[in-house]
Amino acid sequence: SQTIHQWPATLVQPVGSPLSLECTVEGTSNPNLYWYRQAAGRGLQLLFYSVGIGQISSEVPQNLSASRPQDRQFILSSKKLLLSDSGFYLCAARDLWDTNTGELFFGEGSRLTVL
Amino acid sequence: RKEVEQDPGPFNVPEGATVAFNCTYSNSASQSFFWYRQDCRKEPKLLMSVYSSGNEDGRFTAQLNRASQYISLLIRDSKLSDSATYLCVVRGNTGFQKLVFGTGTRLLVSP
Numbered sequence: 001s002q003t004i005h006q007w008p009a010t011l012v013q014p015v016g017s018p019l020s021l022e023c024t025v026e027g028t029s030n031p032n033l034y035w036y037r038q039a040a041g042r043g044l045q046l047l048f049y050s051v052g053i054g055q056i057s058s059e060v061p062q063n064l065s066a067s068r069p070q071d072r073q074f075i076l077s078s079k080k081l082l083l084s085d086s087g088f089y090l091c092a093a094r095d096l097w098d099t100n101t102g103e104l105f106f107g108e109g110s111r112l113t114v115l
Numbered sequence: 116r117k118e119v120e121q122d123p124g125p126f127n128v129p130e131g132a133t134v135a136f137n138c139t140y141s142n143s144a145s146q147s148f149f150w151y152r153q154d155c156r157k158e159p160k161l162l163m164s165v166y167s168s169g170n171e172d173g174r175f176t177a178q179l180n181r182a183s184q185y186i187s188l189l190i191r192d193s194k195l196s197d198s199a200t201y202l203c204v205v206r207g208n209t210g211f212q213k214l215v216f217g218t219g220t221r222l223l224v225s226p
Contacts, residue, residue: 036216043119043202043218044159090158103149104214106158 002027006091006107013114019064019078021110023091026072031093033074034104035066038088050074086114116141119205121217128224132193136220138203139185147206148179148186152199153219159202162188193224 003026013019025031032051036044046059048066056066063082067075074091091107121138128134140148148165163170165177165186176189190197203217 041123041218044216046213046215049213088156103161104159106160109156109158111156 002031002093002095002105004091004093004105004107006110008110009108010111011113013081013112015083015114016080019076019081019085019112021076021089021091021112023074023076023107024072025074025093028072028093028095030071031095033068034092034094035074035076036090036092038090040087044090048076081112081114083114086112088112117217118142118215119203119217121203121220123218123220125221125223128193128222130193130195130224130226132224133189133191134193134222135187135189136201136203136222137185137187138217138220139183140203140205140215141184142205142207143181143184145205145207148177149204149206149214150175150177150186150188151202151204151216153202154199159216162201190222193222195224195226198222198224 006023034049035047037047038044048056048058050056050068053068053071064078089110092104094104119140126134150162151159152162153159163172163175163177165179167179169178174191178187200219200221202219205215207213
């Protein structure tokens with residue numbers, strides 16, 4: 001099964017500072033990769049997804065960006081954080097060949113507080 | 116209207132009780148349905164897929180009603196360890212087949 005490593009686990013950043021969250025995947029190749037955000041009391045919001053190296057699709061307009069420099073590496077970035085960027089960020093992967101369960105494997109998440 | 120809607124709860128039940136959650140979805144062309152479980156401040160994990168004919172996994176039973184566009188999760192003989200948030204997840208029929216998550220229903224099982 002897949003293992004998702006995500007870091008850092010927790011961070012507190014001032015408004016206007018940059019952000020970089022990293023995610024790596026083990027146990028599969030050429031997975032679909034996703035970045036979700038979960039704000040307090042709200043559901044998971046899909047931010048970005050990627051079907052391959054260098055291929056990024058954005059679901060919502062925002063001041064965040066994503067990159068996939070390697071098959072099993074997915075990075076979420078921002079040049080200048082806003083207060084509204086606070087939340088629980090989750091990286092997820094789905095095996096391209098898994099058409100049965102459609103299961104998403106999640107990393108342990110990165111909890112971001114912007115002050 | 117939200118794509119996937121759930122009662123946020125919380126549902127407070129005693130140990131041993133039977134509890135049921137419903138979830139409605141708006142896209143009639145949705146193809147796949149799932150229940151995920153999320154513990155407090157943790158990542159979601161797949162609990163079970165929901166099949167058209169309904170399916171059971173131990174104390175958990177999931178059902179799909181396509182005509183009324185809702186899915187349900189029934190938990191029998193609730194355990195303290197069942198306390199969590201249960202997320203309803205629907206996969207669309209577009210080329211990418213995006214998974215859409217509900218906001219979750221919180222369950223609290225007390226002794």
